[in-house]
Amino acid sequence: xxxxxxGNHALSYGAKAANVDVVSAYPITPQTQVVEKLSExxxxxxxxxxxxxxxxxxxxxxxxxxxSAAGARAFTATSSQGLLLMHEILHWAVGARLPIVLxxxxxxxxxxxxIWTDQNDSLSQRDTGLLQYYCESNQEVFDTVLLAFKVSETxxxxxxxxxxxxxxxxxxxxxxxxxxxxxxxxxxxxxxxxYLTPDNPMAFGNLTSPDSYYELRYKINKDTLRxxxxxxxxxxxxxxxYGRSYGIIEEYRTEGADTILVTSGTVxxxxxxxxxxxxxxxxxxxxxxxxxxxxFPIEDVRRxxxxxxxxxxxxxxxxxxxxxxxxxxxxxxxWNMRKQIPIFGxxxxxxxxxxxxxxxxxxxxxxxxxxxxxxxxxxxxxKDGQISYSRR
Amino acid sequence: MGxxxxxxxxxxxxxxLACQGxxxxxxxxxxxxxxGQKTIVVMPACCWSxxxxxxxxxxxxxxxxxxxxxTAGSVASGVKAGLEMRGDSExxxxxxxxxxxxxxxxxxxxxxxxxRNEDIxxxxxxxxxxxxxxxxxxxxxxxxxxxxxxxxxxRKRRPKKKIIEILAAHGIPYIATASxxxxxxxxxxxxxxxxxxxxxxxHVFAPCPxxxxxxxxxxxxxxxxxVESRLFPLLEVENGHYKLNxxxxxxxxxxxxxxxxxxxxxxxxxxxxxxxxIDEFWQSLLIKENSGGLLPGITS
Ligand SMILES: Cc1ncc(C[n+]2csc(CCOP(=O)(O)OP(=O)(O)O)c2C)c(N)n1
Ligand SMILES: [Mg+2]
Numbered sequence: 001x002x003x004x005x006x007g008n009h010a011l012s013y014g015a016k017a018a019n020v021d022v023v024s025a026y027p028i029t030p031q032t033q034v035v036e037k038l039s040e041x042x043x044x045x046x047x048x049x050x051x052x053x054x055x056x057x058x059x060x061x062x063x064x065x066x067x068s069a070a071g072a073r074a075f076t077a078t079s080s081q082g083l084l085l086m087h088e089i090l091h092w093a094v095g096a097r098l099p100i101v102l103x104x105x106x107x108x109x110x111x112x113x114x115i116w117t118d119q120n121d122s123l124s125q126r127d128t129g130l131l132q133y134y135c136e137s138n139q140e141v142f143d144t145v146l147l148a149f150k151v152s153e154t155x156x157x158x159x160x161x162x163x164x165x166x167x168x169x170x171x172x173x174x175x176x177x178x179x180x181x182x183x184x185x186x187x188x189x190x191x192x193x194x195y196l197t198p199d200n201p202m203a204f205g206n207l208t209s210p211d212s213y214y215e216l217r218y219k220i221n222k223d224t225l226r227x228x229x230x231x232x233x234x235x236x237x238x239x240x241x242y243g244r245s246y247g248i249i250e251e252y253r254t255e256g257a258d259t260i261l262v263t264s265g266t267v268x269x270x271x272x273x274x275x276x277x278x279x280x281x282x283x284x285x286x287x288x289x290x291x292x293x294x295x296f297p298i299e300d301v302r303r304x305x306x307x308x309x310x311x312x313x314x315x316x317x318x319x320x321x322x323x324x325x326x327x328x329x330x331x332x333x334x335w336n337m338r339k340q341i342p343i344f345g346x347x348x349x350x351x352x353x354x355x356x357x358x359x360x361x362x363x364x365x366x367x368x369x370x371x372x373x374x375x376x377x378x379x380x381x382x383k384d385g386q387i388s389y390s391r392r
Numbered sequence: 393m394g395x396x397x398x399x400x401x402x403x404x405x406x407x408x409l410a411c412q413g414x415x416x417x418x419x420x421x422x423x424x425x426x427x428g429q430k431t432i433v434v435m436p437a438c439c440w441s442x443x444x445x446x447x448x449x450x451x452x453x454x455x456x457x458x459x460x461x462x463t464a465g466s467v468a469s470g471v472k473a474g475l476e477m478r479g480d481s482e483x484x485x486x487x488x489x490x491x492x493x494x495x496x497x498x499x500x501x502x503x504x505x506x507x508r509n510e511d512i513x514x515x516x517x518x519x520x521x522x523x524x525x526x527x528x529x530x531x532x533x534x535x536x537x538x539x540x541x542x543x544x545x546x547r548k549r550r551p552k553k554k555i556i557e558i559l560a561a562h563g564i565p566y567i568a569t570a571s572x573x574x575x576x577x578x579x580x581x582x583x584x585x586x587x588x589x590x591x592x593x594x595h596v597f598a599p600c601p602x603x604x605x606x607x608x609x610x611x612x613x614x615x616x617x618x619v620e621s622r623l624f625p626l627l628e629v630e631n632g633h634y635k636l637n638x639x640x641x642x643x644x645x646x647x648x649x650x651x652x653x654x655x656x657x658x659x660x661x662x663x664x665x666x667x668x669x670i671d672e673f674w675q676s677l678l679i680k681e682n683s684g685g686l687l688p689g690i691t692s
């Protein structure tokens with residue numbers, strides 16, 4: 001069934017299609033509609049799930065940890081400060097190997113208060129071990145909920161699905177949705193191996209010595225890497241059933257390109273149009289859309305970028321002093337190829353500022369002019385007037 | 393159950409890692425005897441996260457989920473929901489937290505769970521300080537006590553937080569205090585809790601020889617003296633109705649204090665103030681009990 005829904009509701013409908021057993025969440029702009037819709041669905045019986053209406057995001061994450069440990073399929077959603085408040089329990093979910101799916105609406109972190117989009121909330125959870133998918137459209141959001149559960153339940157690690165505040169969360173698009181019956185063709189009911197039950201008493205998460213903790217982390221790493229293949233296979237299976245697929249990365253007009261623009265999230269849609277325009281002018285420009293952030297698809301990134309003349313990364317986030325986080329990851333991925341490909345890192349759109357075609361053109365012009373980047377990081381569109389406005 | 397009123401089955405095994413004379417260990421043994429095999433324990437950081445034993449061992453014969461310090465109330469809520477969705481509405485979910493995990497860092501999650509009236513048993517075993525981390529003050533540490541963060545010259549001054557009143561304000565169906573010195577009473581309370589739907593809160597007084605600087609063999613005696621001196625009255629609050637155990641003859645608090653190194657610096661004036669506090673607290677409980685019904689704003 002095709003309906004017109006905003007990105008937040010695409011998450012809610014995705015959770016319904018995944019037939020989740022337990023939802024726990026706490027409201028925060030710009031995620032509230034996810035919670036409201038799921039509350040309605042649970043109240044009306046449209047979705048047969050328990051909704052635990054907690055008093056904080058910390059408790060929301062803890063509650064889904066408990067539910068998942070008891071063998072239920074569990075879902076939560078949050079944004080920004082809420083995700084940061086969950087931080088401790090994100091680590092817990094990974095260490096406890098719980099296949100929880102979490103929707104995060106990318107929102108800038110305070111202070112000062114900002115409700116607009118950027119990626120510092122989710123990217124700063126990089127080393128919690130959650131798998132992370134970044135989405136470009138509402139259809140992709142809906143579909144990714146099912147894909148995320150599939151991957152999570154296969155490798156027994158939680159997944160975060162990330163979407164831009166407002167540009168997706170509050171933007172209505174046509175989305176093909178379906179209910180749990182149709183969803184079960186791809187995602188059958190969760191069958192946990194080890195879970196909390198008096199029929200088979202077990203202890204989870206006891207004190208460990210250096211003798212065992214190390215191997216448990218090794219296994220998390222191994223299964224995170226395994227998630228790359230699992231995600232690809234899940235994507236292929238999804239396509240067979242529903243006719244849509246996204247890959248773990250997407251190449252757009254990369255054939256014969258000298259320069260590749262690397263993007264994530266909704267900037268990608270704008271970048272597609274810019275790439276088309278440059279191609280029309282005969283310029284050899286292509287686009288790499290990053291969908292998976294964790295596990296980082298090193299081999300695919302090397303394959304797509306490894307033989308180009310230039311790589312241009314747009315980051316809607318900042319790792320203070322070192323630059324954009326995606327750019328760091330791309331540099332790290334390419335380094336051991338010993339190809340010395342110039343990698344241009346651009347910061348843009350932090351705190352929800354628009355990344356328009358003009359902004360992307362400005363970025364591409366800079367990269368076009370130079371053989372190698374003269375600066376480690378370029379901040380696009382910094383306003384002198386705003387800089388002098390505050391004393392700090 | 394054979395010839396004894398208490399279940400003979402042991403759901404806690406020897407070989408755990410508790411100190412000698414640990415009250416918290418006795419509390420767990422009795423609680424599990426009352427709740428039985430169909431119990432799942434949710435364990436936030438506390439002494440008990442160590443007592444349970446190192447991976448791959450456990451000293452419990454029921455499932456146990458170790459979790460972050462402040463999440464007993466929230467994780468237990470999730471476990472209960474998960475069980476119900478899997479078709480198990482029988483198993484008791486027991487959140488088992490220390491006083492720090494209950495009075496302090498976990499109070500918010502506990503309040504949330506109680507406000508939602510989650511169908512769980514929440515037990516706070518109270519050893520009156522953060523013992524896992526080496527005896528630091530909590531808001532359950534009594535006035536006059538020494539801890540490593542209320543050292544000589546700056547001993548605890550503030551009163552012990554009235555956790556029962558806080559829980560009572562949530563209007564949950566069952567609240568009780570219990571003591572390892574009164575195992576029959578403790579077991580009866582856990583059994584009663586098991587039969588009630590909604591949030592059940594049981595506050596168990598659990599001496600800690602290591603932290604209290606008392607002799608391990610005095611654990612039961614100290615627990616008994618705390619009740620007898622009315623420092624820790626045994627009571628129940630059922631659907632807002634207070635019921636105080638008045639059958640136990642009162643004893644002066646001095647013997648209780650004198651058997652513990654943590655109170656050795658208390659002055660005569662401090663002891664007298666404590667005695668007044670004890671009397672006032674008892675009176676306030678009597679008033680609540682005699683009000684005979686629900687306190688304003690408390691509904692079941
Ligand atoms: C967020 C967080 N802060 C601090 C700690 C360290 N910590 C572990 S147990 C504990 C004290 C526990 O005290 P209590 O709840 O009274 O239990 P007890 O150890 O006395 O049995 C502390 C401070 C932690 N694990 N997590
Ligand atoms: Mg304690």
